[in-house]
Amino acid sequence: MAIRGRKLEKLKLTEIDNLELKKMTCDETLSKRVRIRANIILKCASGKTNLQVAESLSVSDVSVGKWRGRFLLNGLKGLKDDRRCGRPAKISGRTASLSLSRDQQQELERFARRSKTSQSLALRSRIVLECSKGKNNVEVASLLGISSATVGKWRRRFIELGVDGLLDEQRCGSPRKISDNEVEQVVVKTLEETPRDATHWSTRSMAKATGIKRDSIHRIWKAFGLKPHLTKTFKLSKDPQFIEKVRDIVGLYLNPPEKALVLCVDEKSQIQALNRTQPLLPMSLGHKECRTHDYERHGTTSLFAALNTATGEVLGKCYRNHRSVEFKKFLDYIDERVPQDQEIHLILDNYGTHKTEMINKWLSKRERYHLHFTPTSSSWLNQVERWFGLLTEKQIRRGTFTSVKQLEEAIKEYLEIYNEDPKPFVWTKSADVILDKIKRTFE
Numbered sequence: 001m002a003i004r005g006r007k008l009e010k011l012k013l014t015e016i017d018n019l020e021l022k023k024m025t026c027d028e029t030l031s032k033r034v035r036i037r038a039n040i041i042l043k044c045a046s047g048k049t050n051l052q053v054a055e056s057l058s059v060s061d062v063s064v065g066k067w068r069g070r071f072l073l074n075g076l077k078g079l080k081d082d083r084r085c086g087r088p089a090k091i092s093g094r095t096a097s098l099s100l101s102r103d104q105q106q107e108l109e110r111f112a113r114r115s116k117t118s119q120s121l122a123l124r125s126r127i128v129l130e131c132s133k134g135k136n137n138v139e140v141a142s143l144l145g146i147s148s149a150t151v152g153k154w155r156r157r158f159i160e161l162g163v164d165g166l167l168d169e170q171r172c173g174s175p176r177k178i179s180d181n182e183v184e185q186v187v188v189k190t191l192e193e194t195p196r197d198a199t200h201w202s203t204r205s206m207a208k209a210t211g212i213k214r215d216s217i218h219r220i221w222k223a224f225g226l227k228p229h230l231t232k233t234f235k236l237s238k239d240p241q242f243i244e245k246v247r248d249i250v251g252l253y254l255n256p257p258e259k260a261l262v263l264c265v266d267e268k269s270q271i272q273a274l275n276r277t278q279p280l281l282p283m284s285l286g287h288k289e290c291r292t293h294d295y296e297r298h299g300t301t302s303l304f305a306a307l308n309t310a311t312g313e314v315l316g317k318c319y320r321n322h323r324s325v326e327f328k329k330f331l332d333y334i335d336e337r338v339p340q341d342q343e344i345h346l347i348l349d350n351y352g353t354h355k356t357e358m359i360n361k362w363l364s365k366r367e368r369y370h371l372h373f374t375p376t377s378s379s380w381l382n383q384v385e386r387w388f389g390l391l392t393e394k395q396i397r398r399g400t401f402t403s404v405k406q407l408e409e410a411i412k413e414y415l416e417i418y419n420e421d422p423k424p425f426v427w428t429k430s431a432d433v434i435l436d437k438i439k440r441t442f443e
Contacts, residue, residue: 011041011044011045011068011071011072012045013041013042013045017075017076018042018045020076021038021041021042021076022038022042024038024079025038025039025042033081034079034080034081036057036059037067037079038079039057040053040057040059040063040064040067040068041067041068041071041079043056043057044064044068044071050064050065050068051064067079098128098131098132098155098158098159099132100128100129100132104162104163105129105132107163108125108128108129108163109125109129111125111166112125112126112129120168121166121167123144123146124154124166125166126144127140127144127146127150127151127154127155128154128155128158128166130143130144131151131155131158137151137152137155154166178212178216178220182210182212183220185210186206186210186212186217186220186221187220187224187226189201189206189209189210190206190221190226190228191226195209200228200229201228202228202229203217203218203221234441235377236377236438236442237375237376237377237378238376238377239375239376239377239378241375242375242378243435245372245373245374245375245378245381246375246378246381246431246434246435247431248372249347249372249374249381250381250427250429250430250431250434251431252309252345252347252372253309253383253427254427254430256309256310256345257343257345259341259342259343260342260343260344260345261308261310261338261339261342261343261344261345262308262309262310262345262347263306263307263308263309263315263334263338263344263345263346263347264306264307264309264347264382264383264384265304265305265306265307265330265334265346265347265348265384266304266305266348266349266379266382266384266385266388267302267303267304267305267322267327267351267353268302268303268305268388268391269302269303269322270300270302270322271300271301271302271303271396271407271411272297272299272300273297273298273299273300273301273401273402273403273404273406273407274295274296274297274298274400274401275295275296275298275400275401275402276291276292276294276295276296276400277292277294277295277296278291278292280400289398298401298402298403298404298407299403299404300320300404301318301319301320301404301407301408301411302318302319302320302321302322302326303316303317303318303388303391303411304316304317304318304319304326304327304330304333305384305387305388306330306334306346306384307383307384307387307425308422308424309383309424309425310424311422311424312422312423312424312425313419313422314384314387314415314418314419314422315333315334315337316411316412316415317329317330317333318408318411318412320404322353323353324352324353324354324356324358324359325358326353327353327354327359328358328359328362331359331362335366342368343368343370344368344369344370345370345372346369346370346371346372347372347374347381347382347383348371348372348373348374348382349373349374349379349382350373350374350376354371354373383425383427386425387425390418391411391414394414395410395411395414396410396411
Protein backbone atom coordinates (compact mmCIF):
# COMPACT_ATOMS: atom_id res chain seq x y z
CA MET A 1 0.00 0.00 0.00
CA ALA A 2 1.19 3.53 -0.75
CA ILE A 3 2.12 5.62 2.30
CA ARG A 4 1.88 9.47 2.21
CA GLY A 5 5.27 11.21 1.95
CA ARG A 6 7.24 8.05 2.33
CA LYS A 7 9.46 6.66 -0.39
CA LEU A 8 8.08 3.31 -1.43
CA GLU A 9 9.69 0.40 -3.16
CA LYS A 10 10.62 1.47 -6.66
CA LEU A 11 8.34 0.18 -9.41
CA LYS A 12 10.16 -1.97 -11.86
CA LEU A 13 8.94 -1.57 -15.46
CA THR A 14 9.74 -3.95 -18.21
CA GLU A 15 10.91 -2.44 -21.47
CA ILE A 16 7.53 -3.22 -23.04
CA ASP A 17 5.60 -1.63 -20.13
CA ASN A 18 7.79 1.48 -20.28
CA LEU A 19 7.22 1.83 -24.04
CA GLU A 20 3.45 1.29 -23.74
CA LEU A 21 3.13 3.83 -20.92
CA LYS A 22 4.99 6.46 -22.92
CA LYS A 23 2.69 5.80 -25.88
CA MET A 24 -0.35 6.16 -23.63
CA THR A 25 0.79 9.59 -22.40
CA CYS A 26 0.86 10.89 -26.00
CA ASP A 27 -2.20 9.08 -27.40
CA GLU A 28 -4.91 11.72 -28.00
CA THR A 29 -7.51 9.01 -28.62
CA LEU A 30 -7.31 8.03 -24.94
CA SER A 31 -9.11 10.02 -22.29
CA LYS A 32 -7.17 12.62 -20.30
CA ARG A 33 -7.63 10.55 -17.12
CA VAL A 34 -5.90 7.48 -18.62
CA ARG A 35 -2.98 9.63 -19.87
CA ILE A 36 -2.51 11.08 -16.32
CA ARG A 37 -2.50 7.56 -14.85
CA ALA A 38 0.26 6.54 -17.27
CA ASN A 39 2.29 9.60 -16.20
CA ILE A 40 1.75 8.66 -12.53
CA ILE A 41 3.25 5.20 -13.08
CA LEU A 42 6.21 6.56 -15.07
CA LYS A 43 7.08 9.05 -12.32
CA CYS A 44 6.58 6.45 -9.59
CA ALA A 45 8.97 4.19 -11.51
CA SER A 46 11.60 6.94 -11.30
CA GLY A 47 11.73 6.51 -7.49
CA LYS A 48 9.57 9.47 -6.40
CA THR A 49 7.16 9.27 -3.43
CA ASN A 50 3.42 9.59 -3.82
CA LEU A 51 3.50 13.17 -2.52
CA GLN A 52 6.23 14.20 -4.95
CA VAL A 53 4.35 12.64 -7.87
CA ALA A 54 1.09 14.29 -6.74
CA GLU A 55 2.68 17.74 -6.60
CA SER A 56 4.33 17.40 -10.01
CA LEU A 57 1.09 16.30 -11.72
CA SER A 58 -1.34 18.46 -9.67
CA VAL A 59 -3.31 15.46 -8.39
CA SER A 60 -3.94 14.14 -4.91
CA ASP A 61 -1.47 11.73 -3.31
CA VAL A 62 -4.42 9.44 -2.63
CA SER A 63 -4.95 9.11 -6.40
CA VAL A 64 -1.25 8.38 -6.90
CA GLY A 65 -1.38 5.63 -4.24
CA LYS A 66 -4.52 4.18 -5.81
CA TRP A 67 -3.07 3.84 -9.31
CA ARG A 68 0.34 2.69 -8.04
CA GLY A 69 -1.43 -0.18 -6.23
CA ARG A 70 -3.66 -0.95 -9.26
CA PHE A 71 -0.63 -1.17 -11.51
CA LEU A 72 1.23 -3.46 -9.10
CA LEU A 73 -1.77 -5.80 -9.02
CA ASN A 74 -2.97 -5.78 -12.66
CA GLY A 75 -0.29 -4.13 -14.75
CA LEU A 76 -1.41 -1.94 -17.68
CA LYS A 77 -4.96 -3.33 -17.49
CA GLY A 78 -5.30 -1.86 -14.02
CA LEU A 79 -5.10 1.69 -15.44
CA LYS A 80 -8.31 1.33 -17.45
CA ASP A 81 -11.77 2.12 -16.11
CA ASP A 82 -13.87 -0.78 -14.96
CA ARG A 83 -16.93 -1.43 -17.11
CA ARG A 84 -20.06 0.02 -15.56
CA CYS A 85 -23.32 -1.71 -16.24
CA GLY A 86 -25.56 1.10 -14.98
CA ARG A 87 -28.98 0.69 -13.49
CA PRO A 88 -31.00 -1.84 -15.52
CA ALA A 89 -34.47 -0.92 -16.74
CA LYS A 90 -37.01 -2.75 -14.62
CA ILE A 91 -40.62 -3.75 -14.92
CA SER A 92 -42.26 -5.25 -11.83
CA GLY A 93 -38.86 -5.47 -10.14
CA ARG A 94 -37.02 -7.38 -12.88
CA THR A 95 -34.78 -6.39 -15.81
CA ALA A 96 -36.78 -5.57 -18.96
CA SER A 97 -35.74 -7.56 -22.00
CA LEU A 98 -36.56 -6.10 -25.39
CA SER A 99 -36.96 -7.93 -28.68
CA LEU A 100 -38.34 -6.79 -32.04
CA SER A 101 -40.41 -8.51 -34.65
CA ARG A 102 -39.37 -8.16 -38.28
CA ASP A 103 -42.14 -5.62 -38.99
CA GLN A 104 -41.23 -3.57 -35.92
CA GLN A 105 -37.55 -3.60 -36.93
CA GLN A 106 -38.37 -2.32 -40.44
CA GLU A 107 -40.74 0.36 -39.16
CA LEU A 108 -38.27 1.67 -36.57
CA GLU A 109 -35.43 1.73 -39.12
CA ARG A 110 -37.68 3.71 -41.46
CA PHE A 111 -38.47 6.23 -38.70
CA ALA A 112 -34.78 6.52 -37.80
CA ARG A 113 -33.54 7.35 -41.32
CA ARG A 114 -36.50 9.12 -42.97
CA SER A 115 -35.69 12.82 -43.40
CA LYS A 116 -39.28 13.97 -42.77
CA THR A 117 -39.63 12.12 -39.48
CA SER A 118 -39.58 14.42 -36.44
CA GLN A 119 -36.18 14.29 -34.75
CA SER A 120 -37.71 13.26 -31.42
CA LEU A 121 -39.36 10.20 -33.00
CA ALA A 122 -36.15 9.36 -34.90
CA LEU A 123 -34.16 9.46 -31.63
CA ARG A 124 -36.68 7.23 -29.83
CA SER A 125 -36.52 4.75 -32.69
CA ARG A 126 -32.72 4.65 -32.49
CA ILE A 127 -32.95 4.09 -28.70
CA VAL A 128 -35.18 1.04 -29.14
CA LEU A 129 -33.06 -0.32 -32.00
CA GLU A 130 -29.91 -0.13 -29.85
CA CYS A 131 -31.69 -1.67 -26.83
CA SER A 132 -32.82 -4.59 -29.01
CA LYS A 133 -29.13 -5.46 -29.57
CA GLY A 134 -28.80 -6.40 -25.89
CA LYS A 135 -27.16 -3.18 -24.71
CA ASN A 136 -27.99 -1.75 -21.30
CA ASN A 137 -29.28 1.77 -20.68
CA VAL A 138 -25.86 3.27 -19.90
CA GLU A 139 -24.29 1.90 -23.09
CA VAL A 140 -27.15 3.19 -25.24
CA ALA A 141 -27.10 6.57 -23.49
CA SER A 142 -23.34 6.91 -24.04
CA LEU A 143 -23.66 5.94 -27.70
CA LEU A 144 -26.49 8.41 -28.46
CA GLY A 145 -25.33 11.22 -26.15
CA ILE A 146 -28.41 11.24 -23.89
CA SER A 147 -29.17 10.33 -20.29
CA SER A 148 -29.77 6.76 -19.14
CA ALA A 149 -33.10 7.88 -17.64
CA THR A 150 -34.30 8.84 -21.14
CA VAL A 151 -33.26 5.43 -22.48
CA GLY A 152 -35.09 3.68 -19.66
CA LYS A 153 -38.24 5.72 -20.25
CA TRP A 154 -38.54 4.83 -23.93
CA ARG A 155 -37.46 1.21 -23.37
CA ARG A 156 -40.35 0.88 -20.91
CA ARG A 157 -42.84 2.70 -23.17
CA PHE A 158 -41.98 0.44 -26.11
CA ILE A 159 -42.33 -2.76 -24.07
CA GLU A 160 -45.72 -1.63 -22.77
CA LEU A 161 -47.24 -0.08 -25.92
CA GLY A 162 -45.08 -1.13 -28.88
CA VAL A 163 -44.29 1.33 -31.67
CA ASP A 164 -47.32 3.47 -30.75
CA GLY A 165 -45.69 4.13 -27.38
CA LEU A 166 -42.95 6.15 -29.11
CA LEU A 167 -45.44 8.69 -30.47
CA ASP A 168 -46.35 11.87 -28.63
CA GLU A 169 -49.66 11.70 -26.84
CA GLN A 170 -52.36 13.89 -28.33
CA ARG A 171 -52.68 17.24 -26.63
CA CYS A 172 -56.06 18.83 -26.29
CA GLY A 173 -54.83 22.44 -26.51
CA SER A 174 -57.07 25.40 -25.80
CA PRO A 175 -60.80 25.00 -26.52
CA ARG A 176 -62.16 26.18 -29.87
CA LYS A 177 -63.58 29.68 -29.91
CA ILE A 178 -65.04 29.51 -33.45
CA SER A 179 -67.97 27.16 -34.03
CA ASP A 180 -68.58 25.05 -37.14
CA ASN A 181 -71.44 27.35 -38.10
CA GLU A 182 -69.13 30.37 -38.07
CA VAL A 183 -66.58 28.52 -40.22
CA GLU A 184 -69.33 27.60 -42.67
CA GLN A 185 -70.49 31.23 -42.73
CA VAL A 186 -66.99 32.43 -43.70
CA VAL A 187 -66.61 29.80 -46.44
CA VAL A 188 -70.06 30.42 -47.95
CA LYS A 189 -69.60 34.20 -47.82
CA THR A 190 -66.21 33.90 -49.54
CA LEU A 191 -67.60 31.75 -52.35
CA GLU A 192 -71.02 33.35 -52.93
CA GLU A 193 -70.73 37.03 -52.00
CA THR A 194 -68.44 40.01 -52.62
CA PRO A 195 -67.85 43.07 -50.43
CA ARG A 196 -69.68 46.27 -51.27
CA ASP A 197 -66.54 48.22 -52.16
CA ALA A 198 -64.41 45.56 -53.92
CA THR A 199 -64.46 42.70 -56.40
CA HIS A 200 -63.05 40.18 -53.88
CA TRP A 201 -62.57 39.65 -50.17
CA SER A 202 -59.47 40.37 -48.13
CA THR A 203 -58.83 39.00 -44.64
CA ARG A 204 -59.51 42.44 -43.16
CA SER A 205 -62.78 43.03 -45.02
CA MET A 206 -64.01 39.51 -44.17
CA ALA A 207 -63.02 39.98 -40.52
CA LYS A 208 -64.99 43.23 -40.42
CA ALA A 209 -68.04 41.63 -42.08
CA THR A 210 -68.13 38.54 -39.84
CA GLY A 211 -66.70 39.80 -36.57
CA ILE A 212 -64.00 37.10 -36.60
CA LYS A 213 -60.33 37.93 -36.15
CA ARG A 214 -58.24 38.39 -39.28
CA ASP A 215 -55.80 35.60 -38.32
CA SER A 216 -58.71 33.19 -37.91
CA ILE A 217 -60.04 34.14 -41.36
CA HIS A 218 -56.61 33.38 -42.80
CA ARG A 219 -56.52 29.94 -41.14
CA ILE A 220 -60.02 29.09 -42.38
CA TRP A 221 -59.15 30.07 -45.95
CA LYS A 222 -55.91 28.10 -45.77
CA ALA A 223 -57.75 25.00 -44.48
CA PHE A 224 -60.26 25.12 -47.36
CA GLY A 225 -57.77 26.20 -50.05
CA LEU A 226 -59.47 29.56 -50.67
CA LYS A 227 -57.38 32.37 -52.21
CA PRO A 228 -59.69 35.28 -53.10
CA HIS A 229 -56.74 37.56 -53.98
CA LEU A 230 -55.58 35.28 -56.81
CA THR A 231 -57.06 34.81 -60.26
CA LYS A 232 -56.11 32.80 -63.33
CA THR A 233 -56.95 33.18 -67.01
CA PHE A 234 -58.03 30.50 -69.44
CA LYS A 235 -58.93 30.20 -73.08
CA LEU A 236 -60.99 27.33 -74.43
CA SER A 237 -60.55 26.56 -78.10
CA LYS A 238 -63.68 26.67 -80.26
CA ASP A 239 -62.06 24.59 -83.00
CA PRO A 240 -64.60 21.95 -84.13
CA GLN A 241 -61.71 19.51 -84.65
CA PHE A 242 -60.12 20.22 -81.28
CA ILE A 243 -60.14 16.60 -80.02
CA GLU A 244 -58.79 15.16 -83.27
CA LYS A 245 -55.97 17.73 -83.46
CA VAL A 246 -54.97 17.23 -79.82
CA ARG A 247 -54.75 13.46 -80.31
CA ASP A 248 -52.78 13.92 -83.54
CA ILE A 249 -50.13 16.27 -82.10
CA VAL A 250 -49.78 14.57 -78.72
CA GLY A 251 -49.41 11.28 -80.60
CA LEU A 252 -46.43 12.75 -82.50
CA TYR A 253 -44.82 13.72 -79.17
CA LEU A 254 -45.39 10.44 -77.34
CA ASN A 255 -45.10 8.01 -80.28
CA PRO A 256 -43.18 9.70 -83.11
CA PRO A 257 -43.16 7.81 -86.43
CA GLU A 258 -40.07 5.80 -87.32
CA LYS A 259 -37.57 7.22 -89.83
CA ALA A 260 -39.24 10.62 -89.60
CA LEU A 261 -38.42 14.04 -88.19
CA VAL A 262 -40.93 15.98 -86.06
CA LEU A 263 -40.38 19.75 -86.08
CA CYS A 264 -42.35 22.33 -84.09
CA VAL A 265 -42.42 25.46 -86.24
CA ASP A 266 -43.59 28.96 -85.33
CA GLU A 267 -42.68 32.64 -85.45
CA LYS A 268 -41.92 35.02 -82.61
CA SER A 269 -43.01 38.17 -84.35
CA GLN A 270 -42.47 41.85 -83.60
CA ILE A 271 -39.49 41.41 -81.25
CA GLN A 272 -38.61 44.97 -80.28
CA ALA A 273 -35.08 46.32 -80.12
CA LEU A 274 -35.40 48.36 -76.92
CA ASN A 275 -32.82 50.55 -75.22
CA ARG A 276 -33.28 52.24 -71.85
CA THR A 277 -33.18 56.02 -71.75
CA GLN A 278 -30.39 55.93 -69.13
CA PRO A 279 -27.45 53.53 -68.66
CA LEU A 280 -28.08 50.50 -66.45
CA LEU A 281 -26.88 50.60 -62.85
CA PRO A 282 -25.17 47.22 -62.37
CA MET A 283 -25.83 44.89 -59.47
CA SER A 284 -23.61 45.37 -56.44
CA LEU A 285 -23.42 44.00 -52.92
CA GLY A 286 -26.79 44.62 -51.30
CA HIS A 287 -28.28 46.28 -54.40
CA LYS A 288 -30.23 44.90 -57.36
CA GLU A 289 -29.59 45.88 -60.95
CA CYS A 290 -31.48 49.10 -61.71
CA ARG A 291 -32.92 50.37 -64.98
CA THR A 292 -35.25 53.15 -66.06
CA HIS A 293 -38.90 52.25 -66.62
CA ASP A 294 -39.02 54.06 -69.98
CA TYR A 295 -37.21 53.03 -73.14
CA GLU A 296 -36.50 53.91 -76.76
CA ARG A 297 -37.64 51.72 -79.68
CA HIS A 298 -35.18 51.01 -82.49
CA GLY A 299 -37.28 48.75 -84.73
CA THR A 300 -38.52 45.16 -84.72
CA THR A 301 -37.64 41.77 -86.15
CA SER A 302 -39.35 38.37 -86.38
CA LEU A 303 -37.73 35.08 -85.48
CA PHE A 304 -38.77 31.95 -87.40
CA ALA A 305 -37.81 28.80 -85.49
CA ALA A 306 -38.12 25.01 -85.85
CA LEU A 307 -37.58 22.79 -82.79
CA ASN A 308 -36.52 19.17 -83.28
CA THR A 309 -38.63 17.30 -80.68
CA ALA A 310 -36.22 14.35 -80.60
CA THR A 311 -32.94 16.19 -80.01
CA GLY A 312 -34.00 19.65 -78.81
CA GLU A 313 -31.94 21.33 -81.54
CA VAL A 314 -33.42 24.55 -82.93
CA LEU A 315 -33.16 25.96 -86.45
CA GLY A 316 -33.79 29.70 -86.46
CA LYS A 317 -33.58 32.71 -88.74
CA CYS A 318 -34.59 36.36 -88.34
CA TYR A 319 -36.52 38.33 -90.96
CA ARG A 320 -37.62 41.97 -90.90
CA ASN A 321 -41.09 41.11 -92.24
CA HIS A 322 -43.58 38.45 -91.31
CA ARG A 323 -45.24 37.29 -94.54
CA SER A 324 -45.69 34.07 -96.46
CA VAL A 325 -42.64 35.09 -98.52
CA GLU A 326 -40.45 34.95 -95.41
CA PHE A 327 -42.12 31.74 -94.28
CA LYS A 328 -41.35 30.12 -97.65
CA LYS A 329 -37.70 31.22 -97.31
CA PHE A 330 -37.61 29.63 -93.86
CA LEU A 331 -39.04 26.37 -95.25
CA ASP A 332 -36.24 26.38 -97.83
CA TYR A 333 -33.78 26.97 -94.96
CA ILE A 334 -35.21 23.92 -93.14
CA ASP A 335 -35.20 21.79 -96.30
CA GLU A 336 -31.47 22.41 -96.82
CA ARG A 337 -30.60 21.28 -93.29
CA VAL A 338 -32.72 18.18 -92.69
CA PRO A 339 -31.92 14.66 -93.98
CA GLN A 340 -33.26 14.16 -97.49
CA ASP A 341 -34.30 10.54 -96.90
CA GLN A 342 -36.69 11.20 -93.99
CA GLU A 343 -40.35 12.14 -93.74
CA ILE A 344 -40.82 15.59 -92.17
CA HIS A 345 -43.77 16.34 -89.86
CA LEU A 346 -44.28 20.05 -89.17
CA ILE A 347 -46.43 21.16 -86.23
CA LEU A 348 -47.81 24.64 -86.95
CA ASP A 349 -50.43 27.06 -85.68
CA ASN A 350 -53.24 28.49 -87.81
CA TYR A 351 -51.58 31.75 -88.81
CA GLY A 352 -52.52 32.92 -92.29
CA THR A 353 -48.98 32.88 -93.69
CA HIS A 354 -48.91 29.07 -93.25
CA LYS A 355 -51.85 28.47 -95.58
CA THR A 356 -51.33 30.72 -98.59
CA GLU A 357 -51.27 29.48 -102.17
CA MET A 358 -47.50 30.04 -102.32
CA ILE A 359 -46.96 27.71 -99.37
CA ASN A 360 -49.36 25.10 -100.72
CA LYS A 361 -47.46 25.02 -104.04
CA TRP A 362 -44.17 24.62 -102.18
CA LEU A 363 -45.59 21.68 -100.20
CA SER A 364 -47.14 20.01 -103.26
CA LYS A 365 -43.65 19.67 -104.76
CA ARG A 366 -42.33 18.00 -101.60
CA GLU A 367 -44.54 15.09 -100.68
CA ARG A 368 -42.38 14.08 -97.73
CA TYR A 369 -43.58 17.15 -95.77
CA HIS A 370 -46.70 16.64 -93.61
CA LEU A 371 -48.39 19.52 -91.79
CA HIS A 372 -50.17 19.17 -88.44
CA PHE A 373 -52.08 22.27 -87.33
CA THR A 374 -52.75 22.98 -83.67
CA PRO A 375 -56.34 23.83 -82.68
CA THR A 376 -57.20 27.52 -82.63
CA SER A 377 -56.19 29.29 -79.38
CA SER A 378 -54.01 26.32 -78.43
CA SER A 379 -50.44 27.48 -78.92
CA TRP A 380 -49.55 25.57 -75.68
CA LEU A 381 -49.53 22.41 -77.81
CA ASN A 382 -46.56 23.68 -79.82
CA GLN A 383 -43.29 22.92 -77.97
CA VAL A 384 -41.36 25.68 -79.74
CA GLU A 385 -43.45 28.20 -77.75
CA ARG A 386 -41.71 26.94 -74.61
CA TRP A 387 -38.35 27.56 -76.26
CA PHE A 388 -39.46 31.10 -77.13
CA GLY A 389 -40.08 31.56 -73.41
CA LEU A 390 -36.46 30.56 -72.65
CA LEU A 391 -35.19 32.99 -75.29
CA THR A 392 -37.24 35.85 -73.83
CA GLU A 393 -36.20 35.09 -70.26
CA LYS A 394 -32.48 34.64 -70.88
CA GLN A 395 -31.70 37.01 -73.74
CA ILE A 396 -34.40 39.53 -74.65
CA ARG A 397 -36.33 40.74 -71.60
CA ARG A 398 -33.35 42.27 -69.76
CA GLY A 399 -31.27 42.98 -72.85
CA THR A 400 -30.62 46.45 -74.24
CA PHE A 401 -30.35 46.93 -77.99
CA THR A 402 -29.54 50.11 -79.91
CA SER A 403 -30.45 48.64 -83.31
CA VAL A 404 -32.31 45.75 -84.91
CA LYS A 405 -29.01 44.34 -86.15
CA GLN A 406 -27.69 44.16 -82.58
CA LEU A 407 -30.90 42.37 -81.50
CA GLU A 408 -30.62 39.84 -84.34
CA GLU A 409 -26.96 39.17 -83.51
CA ALA A 410 -27.92 38.50 -79.87
CA ILE A 411 -30.61 36.03 -80.97
CA LYS A 412 -28.20 34.31 -83.38
CA GLU A 413 -25.57 34.01 -80.64
CA TYR A 414 -28.12 32.50 -78.24
CA LEU A 415 -29.12 29.96 -80.91
CA GLU A 416 -25.51 28.88 -81.40
CA ILE A 417 -24.86 28.51 -77.67
CA TYR A 418 -28.14 26.63 -77.09
CA ASN A 419 -27.42 24.17 -79.92
CA GLU A 420 -24.04 23.31 -78.41
CA ASP A 421 -25.88 21.32 -75.73
CA PRO A 422 -29.57 21.06 -76.71
CA LYS A 423 -32.06 19.27 -74.48
CA PRO A 424 -35.45 18.11 -75.75
CA PHE A 425 -38.61 18.97 -73.85
CA VAL A 426 -40.32 15.87 -72.43
CA TRP A 427 -44.08 15.72 -73.05
CA THR A 428 -45.70 13.82 -70.17
CA LYS A 429 -49.49 14.10 -70.56
CA SER A 430 -51.44 11.83 -72.88
CA ALA A 431 -54.34 13.13 -74.97
CA ASP A 432 -56.84 11.35 -72.70
CA VAL A 433 -55.44 13.07 -69.60
CA ILE A 434 -55.61 16.50 -71.29
CA LEU A 435 -59.17 16.00 -72.50
CA ASP A 436 -60.34 14.64 -69.13
CA LYS A 437 -58.93 17.71 -67.37
CA ILE A 438 -60.75 20.04 -69.75
CA LYS A 439 -63.95 18.07 -69.18
CA ARG A 440 -63.64 18.29 -65.37
CA THR A 441 -63.04 22.04 -65.55
CA PHE A 442 -66.45 22.69 -67.07
CA GLU A 443 -68.52 20.06 -65.29
